[in-house]
Amino acid sequence: MPTARRPRRPSGAPWAQAAASLAHRSGQGALTAAGWAVRWAPTALSVAATTAFVLAGASSALAGVFARAVVTPVRRPSESTPVLAVVDGPDGLEVILPADEATTVPGVYSLTFDGGAGVARIGPVTSFDPRDGTVQRAVEEVYRGDLRAAVRGRLTGFVYPTPADAGLDAEDVEVPVPVGSAPAWLISPGLADHPRPAEGVWAVMVHGRGARRNEGIRAVPTAQRLGMTSLLISYRNDGDAPDAEDSRYGLGTTEWEDVEAAVRYALDHGARDVVLFGWSMGGAVSLQFVDRSDLAPRVLAVVLTGPVVDWMDVLRHQARLNRIPEAVGLLGQWLLSNRAGRFVTGLAAPVDLKALDWVSRADHVRVPTLILHSEDDEYVPVGPSAALAERNPELVRFVRFRQAHHTREWNVDPERWDRTVRGFLRAVLAAPRPGASH
Template identity: 55%
Template sequence: MATNSPAAGEAATGKLSVRTKWALAGMVTGGTLAGLVGAGSSALAVYFARRVITPAARPADQEVLAVIQSDTGRQVILAATPDTTVDGVFSLFFAGGAGHARIGRIVSYSPAEQTVLREVEEVYSGNLADARRGWWSGATYPDPAALGVAADDVEIKVDGGTAPAWLVRAYAAASAAVWAIMVHGRGATRLEGLRAVRTAKELGMDSLLISYRNDGLAPSALDGRYGLGSTEWRDVEAAMEYAVAHGAREIVLFGWSMGGAIALQTADLSKYRHLIRAMVLDAPVINWVNVMAHHAQMNRIPYNVGRYGQLMLTHPLGRRLTGLSAPVDLKAMDWEARAVELRTPTLVIHSVDDDYVPFEPSASLAGKNPEMVTFEPFHGARHTKEWNVDPEKWERLVRSWLQRMLAPRNNPGSAGQPA
């Protein structure tokens, strides 16, 4: 979601025409904000708004310096960054995403040279020795088989066609009564949910790892824009419909980052919301206004410009500049303000050093609705990498919490029993 300079914004959106400037000036009845930004700032506001909702390829911003063979196995020397200096298990994607290596523990770190030496646990595809740049990811495994679990490739009917998904069965002979539906985050794919599959399987849940509009696998939305949860929840509802048609009686939603925002909208709006037994949200977006304000500040975008960018997303007249087919209702997705309306038991896991989606709204949601929301802070995991830095803790927390949520209800024969 990070943006660049005003010059980069103008390059991305083109020169503002007189007509466009007038459109910007007229976006708010009475000109409440129109007088607060000039033409250059308007260009930056347009760019900022479009960056939030426009799918884009992951930048290869991680430098690969060398791959060496030692007595203990293969190792890689990387440029030291805030990501590569966090201990744990991660992925390095390279060769435009065609290459994928699982990177393990830190062997040594040189602050003076700004390099870090790490173990290479597995190369799933590509030639790591030829890699010069790539991107870092918490999506550690390439497919269910890499986890040692069998999966079926299934297709889910969604707007515009079908969306591929992986179905991991808890039992070979029959469907489970409770299904876990894994909802990945913005700019990620269904690989993100693989980290939760073993825990779900241990609890007797079938797992459905879905794709949704604009993620590169599912059909794109007609406008080619993210709805930040306001449109994507319909694809989760379609996945729930598939699950119910194939034996599910209850659902547990897992969501990472924007996937958390999508899960919250699903629990609020779906016709199947009564089937959602619980939600597990990892570094979720609870309040988009907070996230956007954070990114504006992080990129040194003036406050009024950032607010103007938000306004473009929410006002009908902003569509001509953002490309959205309909405004995004950020207020409806502010679960910090709507905390008491959340009636689905929810576990929120969030690292306190998350510099992409600040943790404070997650803690605030739990503080305002402790009956429904349990907040579990992590430290040193940055964004959505809580499992990567401490998989044992993540799995223990999720397992113990879900065991309580999935315990049989008072009525005999409850559908809440895992299987």
């Protein structure tokens, strides 16, 4: 399906453009007399030194902004997609949006509006006119708010705001975490279609950066069909659980403790083993838990969708995406990973980025791991996911999706996502676990 072209962004950050312009102007005109050169050399050197100082300061400031943004929680994601119109279609409401790479992709999504107070489930494309750059999609359900009055919105991947909206019965529970008490949804297994139901196995769902626990609702029917109880958790700084003391993301190096608390809650309430489901940064959090926690032996498998398996690669990609010079991006990484950078980032402790590079640490993955990742993920590049599977083929399986962008593999092809996950977990459940203690 054709998509509208994105407008070209200006090359480089504003300070870089200004520097290039200054360099061009200062280089105009040839020096024709040695005396002129001698006379003005001190001034030229002074200008060059001043320019270098200004550029160095601007680079440091940009690196600081970049580093701080990475670890600062997103409280209310921006709603930047114009809602052009809501019309009556042959089968109900339809919404008209600008056509771009996100709005024209097939699948089912949610459209949040009115600052997140309104939510509607958006279905298939009903018409697409590349001439006027718009796309029309079915509105399957308006959960809350007045969609007709919406001016701008945000197309998201979570689909269902609450378990009840998905037709699921959930119990509200509280998980004791190191910084307080974190709310979670507990959902019973339902009717399993597996010949050997996963009795005593809980699916612990770990959402991504800037998302909340409703991100995992999509995976609950899959877990139910395997006979698993589902625990959809919140963790520090996500807007549901209490904030960390520094109110900063640890990119997985701190949040894993909240996953550990959730797994302990599951074990205390009847679970024998768990399977971790992680999306985006939730994948990094899950891998850190399996690597660091004493409860890691109770993890049967890990299922990751669009995961961050190498934060340094993600940071390099985001720097390129935002036209940030490589040197500035590297300085941003240094600020995140060194104690001196905490005055800029606000982190209570530096982030060990090397510990978050699972491509280099592929042999440290000791639990059967399934990675589902779209090749056109614009936020978390697919390369490290594929590389991790290549380096540890015995335990890591990689499944490539297309058109799904970031963490929307289920949205684009729910049947394939469900079939792949159930097939993988059935094999895990059927396999013996040498050395496991229960």
